Amino acid sequence: MSTKQAVSSLYRRSLKLALDWSVHRYLWRGQAMYIRSLFEANKNIKDPRQQRALFQEAEDLLEKWKHPDPYHAPTAPGGSKFERNLPAPILDPPPHITM
Numbered sequence: 001m002s003t004k005q006a007v008s009s010l011y012r013r014s015l016k017l018a019l020d021w022s023v024h025r026y027l028w029r030g031q032a033m034y035i036r037s038l039f040e041a042n043k044n045i046k047d048p049r050q051q052r053a054l055f056q057e058a059e060d061l062l063e064k065w066k067h068p069d070p071y072h073a074p075t076a077p078g079g080s081k082f083e084r085n086l087p088a089p090i091l092d093p094p095p096h097i098t099m
Helices: 003-021 025-041 048-064
Strands: none
Touching: 003 025, 003 048
């Protein structure tokens, strides 16, 4: 995975984690701006060792702040409406086969 892809993935996961902890979008927006400022402050680091250290530190923070009950969209797997109103299963016995 390239550095750009790793940073993008880390940024998206950080924003999603912040959204799990925020009750309202207007509260989350301030947190999102703060997260963006942290990423912007470190965007000019080119040394691979420093980049790896920053990635590891960010991964550790994400694991530390992981939400015990993250938000799921209602129709997504694990959501409150997932597989609601499915068609009833066929409960008729199979036809009798005569030989």
